[in-house]
Amino acid sequence: MKTIIFFIALIYPVLSFAAASDISVTKRSADAYILTPAYATNIGLFNTAKGVVLLDPMPGENQLETLNALVNSIFGKQVSYILNTHAHSDHSGGNAYFIAAGSEFIQSAAALAEIDMVTVKSHSADDAIFLHTPSNTIFVGDIYTTNWHPTFYAGGVAGFVAAVDAILSLGDDHSVIVPGHGAPSDKQQLKLFRQNTLQWVAQVKVLSEQGLTVSEIKDHAEIQRILRKFNPENNADYIPQPAIERFIERTLTVIEKGI
Numbered sequence: 001m002k003t004i005i006f007f008i009a010l011i012y013p014v015l016s017f018a019a020a021s022d023i024s025v026t027k028r029s030a031d032a033y034i035l036t037p038a039y040a041t042n043i044g045l046f047n048t049a050k051g052v053v054l055l056d057p058m059p060g061e062n063q064l065e066t067l068n069a070l071v072n073s074i075f076g077k078q079v080s081y082i083l084n085t086h087a088h089s090d091h092s093g094g095n096a097y098f099i100a101a102g103s104e105f106i107q108s109a110a111a112l113a114e115i116d117m118v119t120v121k122s123h124s125a126d127d128a129i130f131l132h133t134p135s136n137t138i139f140v141g142d143i144y145t146t147n148w149h150p151t152f153y154a155g156g157v158a159g160f161v162a163a164v165d166a167i168l169s170l171g172d173d174h175s176v177i178v179p180g181h182g183a184p185s186d187k188q189q190l191k192l193f194r195q196n197t198l199q200w201v202a203q204v205k206v207l208s209e210q211g212l213t214v215s216e217i218k219d220h221a222e223i224q225r226i227l228r229k230f231n232p233e234n235n236a237d238y239i240p241q242p243a244i245e246r247f248i249e250r251t252l253t254v255i256e257k258g259i
Ligand SMILES: [Zn+2]
Pocket: 041, 088, 090, 091, 142, 180, 181
């Protein structure tokens, strides 16, 4: 026990120091920012007529105070409202911290004149897409990621295609698309992601029908080629091998369900 306490005491100042500088800030307009903690979720920050709105506040448990201080330093105000693209903890895990500090969680953006919201079923059963109209920025949660493979498990292929169509129907050709994870993108890249995802599902289906095992599908040259398209930044430690096998298994489940 003594060792553990000593260890925590030893590393905590290092973690706090790292946390302070680990949330990168992208200004879209005077009233809209994208906050990106290292290896975590893209967070939206908006100054609206009704108050400051924070979208998907989960920078990592030990960084919530840093996030709160950052918000205050940008707008000089506390967060009034919390929105989530979906309920998974890497997007909603910071809700409780801000609610305890006086913010209100809202299910809908209907009361906020600057933000349009559309609901779909793709990554989760309840996915929400938010367009901050004044800055032309669309936050799409994990319907779209630019540093990970697609995860369309709740809505299947049809739900995924409908979700992408819903995103494309918002804003215009200059809209910035903010994925749940990874670098901000645009509609052209999102269309490519949709095309690559449909190729992936078709290829997994073909190889499975040929009788290949999950492990054999993973090692297939065509599958490896498509996987590289989901890694545009060419990260060396992109997706670990077991995660690729799970992705294939979950794709097969979607194919079997015919969704
Ligand atoms: Zn996520």
